[in-house]
Amino acid sequence: MKVGIFGAGWVGLVTGSCLADLGHDVVIRDVVPEKVAALREGKVPFHEEDVPELLERNRDRLSFTLDAGEVADGADFLFVCVDTPPTHSGDADLSRVWTVIDELPPLEERTVLVMKSTVPVGTGEKVRAGLDARGLGNVGYVSNPEFLAEGRAVADFMNPDRIVIGAYEAADGDAVEALYDGVDSTVVRCDVNSAEMIKLAANAFLMTRISFINEIANVCELTGADVTKVAEGVGLDHRLGPHFLRAGIGYGGSCFPKDSLALKQLASNSGYHFQLLSAVIEVNELQKRRVIAKLQKHLGRLRGKHVALLGLAFKPHTDDMREAPSIVLASRLLAEGAEVTVWDPVAKPNELLKGVTARESPLEAVRGADAAVIVTEWPELRELASPETLEAMSGTLIVDGRNLLDPDEVRAAGFAYEGVGRSSSPVTALPASEEEPAPTT
Ligand code: UDX
Numbered sequence: 001m002k003v004g005i006f007g008a009g010w011v012g013l014v015t016g017s018c019l020a021d022l023g024h025d026v027v028i029r030d031v032v033p034e035k036v037a038a039l040r041e042g043k044v045p046f047h048e049e050d051v052p053e054l055l056e057r058n059r060d061r062l063s064f065t066l067d068a069g070e071v072a073d074g075a076d077f078l079f080v081c082v083d084t085p086p087t088h089s090g091d092a093d094l095s096r097v098w099t100v101i102d103e104l105p106p107l108e109e110r111t112v113l114v115m116k117s118t119v120p121v122g123t124g125e126k127v128r129a130g131l132d133a134r135g136l137g138n139v140g141y142v143s144n145p146e147f148l149a150e151g152r153a154v155a156d157f158m159n160p161d162r163i164v165i166g167a168y169e170a171a172d173g174d175a176v177e178a179l180y181d182g183v184d185s186t187v188v189r190c191d192v193n194s195a196e197m198i199k200l201a202a203n204a205f206l207m208t209r210i211s212f213i214n215e216i217a218n219v220c221e222l223t224g225a226d227v228t229k230v231a232e233g234v235g236l237d238h239r240l241g242p243h244f245l246r247a248g249i250g251y252g253g254s255c256f257p258k259d260s261l262a263l264k265q266l267a268s269n270s271g272y273h274f275q276l277l278s279a280v281i282e283v284n285e286l287q288k289r290r291v292i293a294k295l296q297k298h299l300g301r302l303r304g305k306h307v308a309l310l311g312l313a314f315k316p317h318t319d320d321m322r323e324a325p326s327i328v329l330a331s332r333l334l335a336e337g338a339e340v341t342v343w344d345p346v347a348k349p350n351e352l353l354k355g356v357t358a359r360e361s362p363l364e365a366v367r368g369a370d371a372a373v374i375v376t377e378w379p380e381l382r383e384l385a386s387p388e389t390l391e392a393m394s395g396t397l398i399v400d401g402r403n404l405l406d407p408d409e410v411r412a413a414g415f416a417y418e419g420v421g422r423s424s425s426p427v428t429a430l431p432a433s434e435e436e437p438a439p440t441t
Contacts, residue, residue, distance in 0.1 A: 109138075200262065
């Protein structure tokens, strides 16, 4: 099949390279000339495992263009993989989707427009009407949301839990289903509105689990239970399952924060106050800030204190810092007057992290630090509680925002330990310079 893809971002490139690997001819179009030029030279603009190899392996079946006409020419399918960022109101900004529709040239043969971008429920109906208004009645419309997690997107595409296909015309849905020949998965066929809602509901449910276990963790801290054991015991109930029960400092990334706002807004615009989702979002915001209180508990006022933030990316195995807890933490620490050093193996401080100092290794980042905070559970940090770290730091506090380390081992190595939802080390005497009580965060 000939597949055209609008958008050479993360979703477009993963989708395009995987479809090429399944044997289809793929043309990917983007509006940014530098991006298209770099991709033609085989350079991938982000860190995502397996994508560079797939692009290289399928060079003959993949091309890149700036021209909307070229991508549509003779295409059996046109995938929409453009950004739908939140607007100031929290609604999804669909302007890039509409640009794609506006740019479609007249198409002689039947073509199916496949929506991969995450869009509010009801978008398909509007796009269908927009296509008809443009005289593009021969363009079919199918909602086929992506469920790709960063860092394992190619594996998710090739071995998905399900493929969701919502179509107006059954034949268009059949055609999209056939496009995935070679991918072994359950296919859910439904109407377009339901397909759109499946994506939003799945993400909202995953976020609900995270905020739920984070609140359980907060209660564990007050009652002396250990959330890692609680999650293990809860997750073995087959009705609940073990996934997305890792307590920590909250979710971030390009999808969850934006999609939760979009669903909340969608409900609100439709006349429904989605209370549970509002709480999920609020719990997540507060969860990031609890790290500051833990630092204050041990260090007193943070003015003039040196805190090392280890990990900038919103999760390991990606360089993506969108909505990363590191950004909130760095801003709060700088606002408190702390000195902040940071380390991440792939993500580099951006304009949102002005005022921090980047270091090349965890050891360099913690040198002279009063406290080290594990923000992202990079495997490199498993060995953090070493004699070298203890010697390099000027204090002894490790705040483990991801419960990456074993508290007993960390304490045995001479550190004070604060995890999330597990017993914390007793507070030793606060620094002598302490004059005023620490403000509450
Ligand atoms: C997510 C969904 O998994 C994917 O299906 C959707 O298409 C896009 O959003 P992604 O954002 O790449 O993918 O990351 P994911 O691995 O799902 O993690 C999201 C966030 O939740 C991260 O910040 C992670 O640290 C956090 N998380 C995840 C937890 O705090 N606890 C958990 O148990 C799981």
